[in-house]
Amino acid sequence: MSRQKEVILGVLRAQRFHPTADEILLRARQRMPALALGTVYRNLKALCDEKKVRRIPMEDAPDRYDGFVEPHDHLVCTVCGKVYDVPPLQSKEALEAKLATHVDGYELKVYFTCPKCQAKN
Amino acid sequence: MSRQKEVILGVLRAQRFHPTADEILLRARQRMPALALGTVYRNLKALCDEKKVRRIPMEDAPDRYDGFVEPHDHLVCTVCGKVYDVPPLQSKEALEAKLATHVDGYELKVYFTCPKCQAKN
DNA sequence: ATGAAAGTGATAATCATTCCTATTTTATTA
DNA sequence: TAATAAAATAGGAATGATTATCACTTTCAT
DSSP: OOOHHHHHHHHHHSSSSBHHHHHHHHHHHTTTTOOOOOHHHHHHHHHHHHSSSSSEEEEOOOEESSSSSHHHHHHHHTTTOOOOEEESSOOOHHHHHHHTTTTEEEEEEEOOHHHHHHOOO | OOHHHHHHHHHHEEEOOOOOOOHHHEEEEEEEEOOOOHHHHHHHHHHHTTTSSSEEOSSSSOOOOEEEEEEEHHHTTTTOEEEEEEOSOHHHHHHHHHHHHOOOOOOOEEEEEEHHHHHHH
């Protein structure tokens, strides 16, 4: 594991948040100023392959990344875009039972308006 | 509703499939050869706003569009990318109960290997 | 017909992500 | 330790889906 990869994983595990590649770059550069965006993307892909990081594909915004990989789903605010963790709302097993097929995985995003954004109206 | 918009909606309702904007353009041009890709995108967005069409955001491929908007979810083959319809696997109400919040909607994609692709191995 | 409003086709711009490559770092072996 | 091979990096260019722009056409109410 290269020093760059360690720093990137460190950023993602430092707190429970869901940053974009750009945001990861910003934070990682505090410790490693010459880090390149391409390196961030390359290592994020590798970390996802190794199941150490999870990618959260966003529909109309840059993808986000999650350093916590125990099963959970995501609540996305339609106003500010912030992502919140919630306990698993589905299970592969339940889906396999309902669908009567083998299932490789699933991606569930629930949209809502977060308390902060609700308060603004 | 412009002639272009009608043709685009016609393509999507002609059969139960999940084409990309490009594929829609190809088919629509059989009836309207001068149709432009930008016009396809513009009208798809409008049709989605009007809830006549549903967009299926794809993670690593062009988005797909669905001319059938009654509630249902999607099964996506991880090998060939084909999208299959399945009865709703979730409901807004169930999610609201579990999460104890108002929910605007959800997007669920279940990944599997379709029978055709399984047969190839 | 006329003028305003809406829509179009063609093309350029955007921007997240990937690709390329010369260089640097790391690991290996003598 | 020096030499060498392998892997990874930084930086910048390329890609490609989608959106924006704009001159021109169509629609439609007057």
